[in-house]
Amino acid sequence: MIIAKGERLMEFVLLVAISFIPVIISGSLLFYSTSTLSKALSLFLFLLCLWQIDIAFLYANDYFSKELIDHAFRIFRIGPILIMPVMYYFAYYLVERHDELRKYHMLFNKKVLLILVGFSLVVYGINFTKIGVTSYALVPETTFAPSHFIPVYGMLNSTFIINVLLVFVHTFFLLGLTLKLHDAFFRLFYSKLVFGSFFVFLNGVISGFGVLPLYFSSFNSILVAILLFLGFFQMQSEQLNVANDSLVKQSNLLEEIMNINPNYLVVLDKENRIVKINHSICALLLISGEQMMGMRFSNFLKAHQLKITRGELQKLTRLNGEVHYIQWGTTTLRYRDKELYTLFYGIDFTNQKQNEQLLLSTEKSKVIGELAASIAHEIRNPLTTVRGFIQLMKEKSVDSQYEGIMLEEIDRVNEVLRELLLLAKPEANDEADFHEEDMELSIHHEVNHVRILFDAVAAEQNKRIYMSSSLPSDTLVAFHESHFKQVLLNTIKNSLEAVEEKGMIKIKLDQTNECIRVRIIDNGKGISKKRLARIGEPYFTNKDKGTGIGLTICFKLMNDYNGRMTVKSKLGWGTTVTLLLPKKS
8 A cells, every 4th residue: 555655656746747847948948048939938838837737736636635636736727727818929929020910910919918817817716716616526547547636617617618718719820820920930930839739738628528648738748848949949040040141241241341431441359459451441551451460550550650640631652652641540339338349440631632732723823813914904004005105206206216115115014914914824825835645635534523623612612513424435625634624613613603502513515516515504693694795805804803814714715726615694593604625536
């Protein structure tokens, strides 16, 4: 008898031990993952454990009192009861997580979840009363199962049956949602969850009606727990692989973006060693990026004579003799508040510096031109009067030789004044002698160069300059580069001064009647008909500081090269300047 009781005790301990296997797996899930899904799955396995402990106590009739078994059965019955809202939660989680299932939100939402949890708690409460569980009946020992208790249910046990039916309903709903998932990894895992749950629940119902021994469901729960555990980690592993592939692609993309960045970039780790360096700085310093990896930043700066002075430009002369003006700087990068990096960057201001020098040179020429024009104009007026009187004196005194000498010297002064006027405008010189190779230029290159020259000024004044062309990129015109640039500089400068803030200037290039046509179109205030009639007239200007000779020189240069310049304008609409240039044969 004592041996029989000992064997029965071992059977109870074995059933309890088996029941704890899902809990161990549940703890493993939470140890490796704390996501919402892993928490829900752990709760499911924990309730499965309580369900199997509940069954184990029904087999303890030989060594526990009936009262203790009754209390334990009612307490641990929370496992099979609360599994119902957990199954609903899995469906609710899918609908919330996946966009393709959002249309089922009316059926699966938080409000319904709370109602189902409340219903299960009511069922659990009824379980502690006589109308839930009345008493226990002893099932005698058989070949396949020892003797054990089975509960005798009360009149409201129907609530428990409804709870069980809802478990199956939610499992079928979960299956339907799983089949509609686009994510293959989630679909595979949830298929295993549905299959395992349905298998355990169906086995539990069959065992409850005595078709199979009650303890069969304990062994089945182990299989299901292991299946879910492997399925979950398979899903996690596949998702991690996809995420890793995505991160690798993103890393390659970011590295490519870093390499095509025209700025000079060097990334340093917390020990100030180089971990990334882009192609731009390698090309600037004529170095290999691979050789720089791991080098201390101080050694890198010393080797290439780089100076980090915030806000100042460093003049850097490359090995091939090219001069660059670069502004260096550093900034701190913090990755997830753990890893600290430093970005050393350089911005190349070489083109801007060259443009500034060109603009400065242009401004100097403008000042000299204004001064020369002013001096020439002021001297010529009284000189003309003096020459007139000397001419009269010469006519009255035929024998005198002094008047002729004086007239020759006055003409010489006029010639000097003409040269002074052309000092800042050498392009207006008729007698300029150029070689044949100088008499051609690429229209695209020159127009674009001048446009870039004015871009900074236009941006500073909140104005825009656009360029469009229907010409082949290798189109040449018969014009000297400096002369054409002078015409274009004057014309665009006038347009830029004419447009208001947010104004726009369009430069259009095309071909008409065997000539290359350049049109400078602005949406400025326009020119009145009275002023338009005098465009190109020497010293005619409405500008406070203008000389009135800029457009005169432009018209003259166009005529000298067998070209033509026209100006059309309308007050309030803007102005269009058209340059017709001879095409290089």
